[in-house]
Amino acid sequence: MVLASGSPRRKELLNNIGLMFRVQTSEIDEHIDAHASPQDNVMKLALQKATAVANSCDDAIVIGADTVVVLEGQILGKPSDTKEAVEMLQSLQGRVHEVFTGIALVEVRAGNIYRTQERARCTRVWMKPLDRDRMEWYVGTGDPMDKAGAYGIQGIGSILVDQIEGCFFNVMGLSVSLIDEMFKNWGIQVGTKIRSQGV
Structure with a gap:
């Protein structure tokens, strides 16, 4: 079993359900297709x-796996800097948004791809009204910088x-169900x- 992600949250979630796996990150261009739905985008990137x-x-x-935050049809990925992180939080505060996570499984046998499947799940999230001081304080912790939508629901x-x-875990980046x-x-x-096969 291999997790194609360096996310500590995804690693934690798989550990929590007893999976035995190793981590090997993938270096792909995480391009969002503006003409595709959020579900299709996250499933495509997860499969890639x-x-x-x-x-x-x-x-x-x-x-x-791949996760995006969607606010009124606009996809929010990971912030590129602290300024963008504050801007994302400003747009989300006091409103409801959606978090889409796509999961892909690829089975390899004798060095060849044998089968694949992709699915996606959506969770709706209501953000509290936030003043600028709180947003800047949170961004200053460094916590939002590697997260879609510039926030983590855990911690x-x-x-x-x-x-x-x-699903709460979907917002963390991997729906275990x-x-x-x-x-x-x-x-x-x-x-x-x-576990018995050790794949």
Whole structure:
């Protein structure tokens, strides 16, 4: 099993459900297609990440994931600098937005891609009204700089969120219930077959 992501949050979530895996990051151009839906974008990028890593594997199941924040149809990725992070928080504060995470599984057998599947999940998030001092303080912690939408719902960023509708872990970057469903589609029970086969 290989996680094609350097995200510590995704690593933590997979560890929490007992998966045995290694991390191998993929270097792809995370280009957002303005003409595609958020669901299609995150599934495509998740598959590209997983495939890039799968191409260097002999026998493995590779997990790729991608997350975006969407506000009134506009996709927000990771902020490029602190100024953009504050601007993103300003646009999100006091409003509801959506978080889309795509997950891709790529199975490799004898160095060849055997099968793939991609799915996406959406969670709605209501952000609290925030004054500029609080936004600048949060950005100053460095926490939002590697996160879509410039915030993390876990840890210190949790104080910015009022409520959610949907999967909490999806907002963190990996819906564990969705990945469990995807493994079941392939007849794999998390915690049993994966561990015994050591893939």
